[in-house]
Structure formats: C-alpha cells, structure tokens
Amino acid sequence: MIGLSHYLIVSAIIFSIGLVGVLRRRNLLMLFFATEVMLNAVNIAFAAISHYYNDLTGQMFAFFIIAIAASEVAVGLGLLIVLYKKYGSLDLDDLASMKG
Amino acid sequence: MYEVVAFYLFSVLIIGLFLVTVMSKNVLYAMTSLAAGMVLISGFFFILGADFLGVVQLIVYVGAIMALYSFAMMFFDATKDIKEKNTSSALVFVLGGLSALVLVLMFAAPIHSDAIQALYPMHEGVGNAQDVGIVLFTKYLVPFEVAAVMLLVAMIAGIILAGKKMDDSLTEDLSADDEILVQKDEK
Structure with missing residues (x-):
C-alpha cells in the first residue's frame, strides 16, 4: 500500500527538482517556474x-500557500514586465548592475 | 490497487513534466509542462481525499496562474530559445539535491517523532468541502481575511506595475530627451 513516506519522497524529489531549477536557471521567468x-x-x-x-490543518496551510503563490505571481509578473520594458531582457547576468 | 497504480503513474508523470519545466530551453514548453504537472498534482489531492484542495488547485493554479503566465508571455519573446550561461551544472545538481535533502529532513523530523496530533480532525460521513469550510471559517477566519486583503493588494500591485504607461514605452524617457535638447540649444 501507499504510505505517507511514499508521498513525502515524491514531494522531496519534486522539491529538489525545483531547487535545482532555482540554482541553475539564469532567466527570471524560469526562476518563477x-x-x-x-x-x-x-x-x-x-x-x-x-x-x-x-487532520485538516495541512489542507488549510496548502490553501494559504496557494493564495500566496497567486499573489506572488501577480506582483512578480508585473515586475518582470517592467524589467523587460526597461532592459529588454530577463537574463539575470544582463540585469546584474553591480560588479563584484 | 487502483491507488497504487494511480500514485506511481502520477508521480512518474509529474517528475518527468517538472524536469522538462526546469531543463527546457523554450519558455512555451516549460509553461505547458508546468501546467500539465499541476493538473496531475490535483490528481494526487483527489487520491488523498482532499477534494476541495484539488478543485482549488485546478482553478487557481491551472486556471488563474497559468493564464497570468500566458498573458505575460505576450510581453516577452516566447518563441526564442533562452541562452543561458551555465556554470558547472554537476555542482549545482549536487548542491541542490543536498540542500533539498537537508530541508526535507529538517521538516520531516517532527513528523517521525510522536509529537504530532490532530488539531482539527476530519469527521466521518461529512464531505471534505464541508469540513474544510467549517474549519476555515471558524479557526482560520483571521488568516483567511488577511489572505483576502493580500490578494487585493497583489491585484492592485499587478495592475499598477504592468499597466503603467501601457501605451508608450518605458525605455524611452521623453522628458530626458527634452532636457538634452534644451542643453544642446543653450550651447
């Protein structure tokens, strides 16, 4: 049977995929994905x-995470559009203005 | 039996689709596979008996967030492949995997101790949406209202950020041009 640990392992794998994406990508839109x-x-x-x-608490937190994700996407995409209009690119290396 | 088949099918498909999302060079491929993966994740929620969460996942993630992304895609050149300078991807994979593992262990540690107990238990014979509604509107009323205000703030912020000077380009600052012209005239 499928137990809790099965789901947690799948969740951990998906989380590490996302983390690798955050570390690896240089494009801001891909970072959002x-x-x-x-x-x-x-x-x-x-x-x-x-x-x-x-217990229902887990589902409650999942709802709030979905709400936070929705507002994050709304604000973030607005910022991305402004950045793209300003610089013509969404590449993090192009956007880096501080040299160090 | 069905649960086992569905679990393995969904998990393999989700992992594959999200790998495409993270690895793909094309924005459209990444967005499409992300949307498909989110639909399959709602399948997980239905298996787990969280019907309302599955429906919310479908409506909010696949309906609203993906629609927002595809609208935003109109502003960016989506057909062009993304060129990225990747520095030593093996190191990134190892670092990402390790730090994800550490995070998961940190958050999973209290679960495997016996310190967890049901605060708001589910009721037999009551539908999931009803149960969720009762808890959400009694115990979690204040966070719910705060989330509503947060969504309103995010909506206004999105409109102002994306809709500012929609008809002219933000890169061409006309007042700056005028100042330069004035300075040239003075010379």
Missing part, C-alpha cells in the same frame, strides 16, 4: 500529512 514547482511540492507534502494524520 521553478518556484512554482517548489510550492507545489510542499502542497503535496501538506495534503499527504493531512490525510495520514486525519
């Missing part, structure tokens, strides 16, 4: 724990 992947991984873990401990 990787962040969404990480948030979804956490949601899976919350729902699984909520199911196996017969």
Whole structure:
C-alpha cells in the first residue's frame, strides 16, 4: 500500500527538482517556474500529512500557500514586465548592475 | 490497487513534466509542462481525499496562474530559445539535491517523532468541502481575511506595475530627451 513516506519522497524529489531549477536557471521567468514547482511540492507534502494524520490543518496551510503563490505571481509578473520594458531582457547576468 | 497504480503513474508523470519545466530551453514548453504537472498534482489531492484542495488547485493554479503566465508571455519573446550561461551544472545538481535533502529532513523530523496530533480532525460521513469550510471559517477566519486583503493588494500591485504607461514605452524617457535638447540649444 501507499504510505505517507511514499508521498513525502515524491514531494522531496519534486522539491529538489525545483531547487535545482532555482540554482541553475539564469532567466527570471524560469526562476518563477521553478518556484512554482517548489510550492507545489510542499502542497503535496501538506495534503499527504493531512490525510495520514486525519487532520485538516495541512489542507488549510496548502490553501494559504496557494493564495500566496497567486499573489506572488501577480506582483512578480508585473515586475518582470517592467524589467523587460526597461532592459529588454530577463537574463539575470544582463540585469546584474553591480560588479563584484 | 487502483491507488497504487494511480500514485506511481502520477508521480512518474509529474517528475518527468517538472524536469522538462526546469531543463527546457523554450519558455512555451516549460509553461505547458508546468501546467500539465499541476493538473496531475490535483490528481494526487483527489487520491488523498482532499477534494476541495484539488478543485482549488485546478482553478487557481491551472486556471488563474497559468493564464497570468500566458498573458505575460505576450510581453516577452516566447518563441526564442533562452541562452543561458551555465556554470558547472554537476555542482549545482549536487548542491541542490543536498540542500533539498537537508530541508526535507529538517521538516520531516517532527513528523517521525510522536509529537504530532490532530488539531482539527476530519469527521466521518461529512464531505471534505464541508469540513474544510467549517474549519476555515471558524479557526482560520483571521488568516483567511488577511489572505483576502493580500490578494487585493497583489491585484492592485499587478495592475499598477504592468499597466503603467501601457501605451508608450518605458525605455524611452521623453522628458530626458527634452532636457538634452534644451542643453544642446543653450550651447
């Protein structure tokens, strides 16, 4: 049977995929996608724990994570559009203005 | 039996799709595979009995967030492949995997001790949406309202950031040009 640890392992794998994406990508839009992947991984873990401990708190936190993700995307995409209009690129290496 | 088949099918598909999201050079491929992965994640939620969460995942993530991304895609050149300078990807993989593992261990440690107990237990014979509604509107009312205000703030911020001077370019500062012209005239 599928237990809690199965779901937690899948969630950990998806989370590490997202983390590798955040570390590896240089494009800001791709960084946003990787962040969404990480948030979804956490949601899976919350729902699984909520199911196996017969507790609704996990689902509540998953709802709030979804709300936070939605507002993050709204603000972030607005910022990306402004950046793209200003610099014509979303590459982090192009956007870096401080040399060090 | 069905649960086992569905779990393995969904997990393999989700991991594959998210790998495409993270590795792909094309923005459109990445966005499409991300949307498909989110649909399959809602399948996980339905297996786990969190029906309302699955529906919210479908509506908010696949419906709203992906629509926002695809609208934002109109501003960026989505057909062009992204050229990125990647420095030693093996190191990044090792670092990412290790730090994810550490994070998961940190957060999973209290679960495997017996310190966890059900604060708001689910009720037998009551639908998941009803259960969620009762807890959400009694115990989590204040966070719910705060989340509503946060969404409003985010909406206003998005409108102001994306919609400012929508009809003319932000890169061409006309007042700066005028100042330069005035300075030339004075010479």
